[in-house]
Amino acid sequence: xxxxxxxxxxxxxxxxxxxxxxxxxxxxxxxxxxxxxxxxxxxxxxxxxxxxxxxxxxxxxxxxxxxxxxxxxxxxxxxxxxxxxxxxxxxxxxxxxxxxxxxxxxxx
Amino acid sequence: xxxxxxxxxxxxxxxxxxxxxxxxxxxxxxxxxxxxxxxxxxxxxxxxxxxxxxxxxxxxxxxxxxxxxxxxxxxxxxxxxxxxxxxxxxxxxxxxxxxxxxxxxxxxxxxxxxxxxxxxxxxxxx
Numbered sequence: 001x002x003x004x005x006x007x008x009x010x011x012x013x014x015x016x017x018x019x020x021x022x023x024x025x026x027x028x029x030x031x032x033x034x035x036x037x038x039x040x041x042x043x044x045x046x047x048x049x050x051x052x053x054x055x056x057x058x059x060x061x062x063x064x065x066x067x068x069x070x071x072x073x074x075x076x077x078x079x080x081x082x083x084x085x086x087x088x089x090x091x092x093x094x095x096x097x098x099x100x101x102x103x104x105x106x107x108x
Numbered sequence: 109x110x111x112x113x114x115x116x117x118x119x120x121x122x123x124x125x126x127x128x129x130x131x132x133x134x135x136x137x138x139x140x141x142x143x144x145x146x147x148x149x150x151x152x153x154x155x156x157x158x159x160x161x162x163x164x165x166x167x168x169x170x171x172x173x174x175x176x177x178x179x180x181x182x183x184x185x186x187x188x189x190x191x192x193x194x195x196x197x198x199x200x201x202x203x204x205x206x207x208x209x210x211x212x213x214x215x216x217x218x219x220x221x222x223x224x225x226x227x228x229x230x231x232x233x234x
């Protein structure tokens with residue numbers, strides 16, 4: 001099973017600033033990675049697939065990069081609605097599909 | 109657009125079977141290319157993929173849960189269901205149903221989960 005490790009666990013950033021979230025896979029997953037956003041009391045929402053492709057209706061301030069074992073989600077200018085928990089998920093080796101433990105993005 | 113809604117008991121006793129149903133609306137559960145998935149989230153923790161079913165009845169389960177999980181589908185009702193047997197407190201979680209896309213985009217294989225149901229908390233306790 002591929003283990004996904006996200007860092008940091010919590011990231012404090014001011015509105016309008018850039019946020020950079022990291023995700024590492026225990027072995028190469030090529031570009032087979034998705035990112036999700038989860039707000040309190042809500043289900044996760046798909047942001048990125050294929051490591052860098054934005055899902056439908058996702059704002060351009062969200063971008064993903066990386067391949068192999070190291071991946072990054074960047075939010076270029078944080079809006080108030082972006083403060084949430086973010087999860088990465090690999091789909092290169094399955095079953096099972098596996099998720100990271102999440103990074104909580106909080107207001108500084 | 110497609111919407112999913114989980115239903116089922118919020119409290120299950122240890123050693124019993126957890127049973128949940130997901131109702132799909134706004135689209136066909138028999139659409140090719142989509143798989144119907146269960147994912148759970150332990151309180152304050154990350155996400156765990158449980159398994160999926162295709163409209164043909166083909167299933168795939170998480171190996172860690174395989175001996176206890178059954179996912180079934182009723183296309184006539186636009187529903188799919190989860191049964192998890194011999195539950196313990198460790199199975200207490202929010203259970204989500206989701207639509208999984210597994211296919212090719214720009215000649216690249218992709219998988220994503222979208223949309224999701226709102227989730228339902230199942231507590232295992234006597």
